Amino acid sequence: NAGVTQTPKFRVLKTGQSMTLLCAQDMNHEYMYWYRQDPGMGLRLIHYSVGEGTTAKGEVPDGYNVSRLKKQNFLLGLESAAPSQTSVYFCASSYTASGKGAKNIQYFGAGTRLSVL
Amino acid sequence: QKEVEQDPGPLSVPEGAIVSLNCTYSNSAFQYFMWYRQYSRKGPELLMYTYSSGNKEDGRFTAQVDKSSKYISLFIRDSQPSDSATYLCAMSFYSGAGSYQLTFGKGTKLSVIP
Numbered sequence: 101n102a103g104v105t106q107t108p109k110f111r112v113l114k115t116g117q118s119m120t121l122l123c124a125q126d127m128n129h130e131y132m133y134w135y136r137q138d139p140g141m142g143l144r145l146i147h148y149s150v151g152e153g154t155t156a157k158g159e160v161p162d163g164y165n166v167s168r169l170k171k172q173n174f175l176l177g178l179e180s181a182a183p184s185q186t187s188v189y190f191c192a193s194s195y196t197a198s199g200k201g202a203k204n205i206q207y208f209g210a211g212t213r214l215s216v217l
Numbered sequence: 218q219k220e221v222e223q224d225p226g227p228l229s230v231p232e233g234a235i236v237s238l239n240c241t242y243s244n245s246a247f248q249y250f251m252w253y254r255q256y257s258r259k260g261p262e263l264l265m266y267t268y269s270s271g272n273k274e275d276g277r278f279t280a281q282v283d284k285s286s287k288y289i290s291l292f293i294r295d296s297q298p299s300d301s302a303t304y305l306c307a308m309s310f311y312s313g314a315g316s317y318q319l320t321f322g323k324g325t326k327l328s329v330i331p
Contacts, residue, residue: 104260131316131317133318140225140323141323142305142321142322142323142324143261143305143321145318148316148318150314150315150316156314156316158318190260190261194317203248203249203266203268203309203317204249204309204317204318204319205249205251205263205266206263206307206319207263208253208260208261208262209260210259210260211258211259211260
């Protein structure tokens with residue numbers, strides 16, 4: 101059982117280049133999330149999805165786009181990378197059991213370390 | 218003021234010590250309270266979660282929630298070097314339109330010295 105898998109693990113980009121980060125989960129979770137983690141800033145939500153074909157903006161969405169074409173995959177795109185997007189990116193997925201409140205236990209991938217020069 | 222406040226540390230303790238990690242929050246809409254552990258260069262992993270005020274114990278770990286004071290704690294008994302990690306508190310809430318989110322503290326870095 102792999103859980104949440106992120107690809108790639110490391111990447112170095114030049115300013116202006118584009119790339120896509122892939123997240124795959126095998127737990128049949130409805131919800132998926134993309135975060136960035138920066139020193140002193142904690143985890144900040146970029147975009148999220150409540151189901152296949154749906155996406156929504158989080159706290160820091162500018163400069164990123166996402167797609168959820170399949171339930172198990174959630175893609176994060178950088179169209180024109182900037183040095184401010186140097187960060188560690190985490191994908192997470194979760195389920196919610198109806199009638200039990202907003203439990204929202206999220207399971208995280210190992211992260212993608214991105215440097216933009 | 219951020220919704221969740223957590224002292225970033227770092228916190229350094231000798232092996233065998235009792236560790237207390239804390240978070241305060243301001244949003245009464247938070248429903249579940251969680252603690253995640255994150256080892257260096259790894260993703261966060263869930264340690265414990267609680268819903269109601271009171272204590273919940275799991276081995277050497279005890280999570281405590283005081284909703285009246287908007288204060289949560291994680292206690293680690295008989296701390297081990299393998300407990301050295303960053304501990305993140307997280308709180309869940311319903312954000313509308315069928316979506317649920319977590320708000321995280323910034324994390325406390327803990328080092329347990331042999």
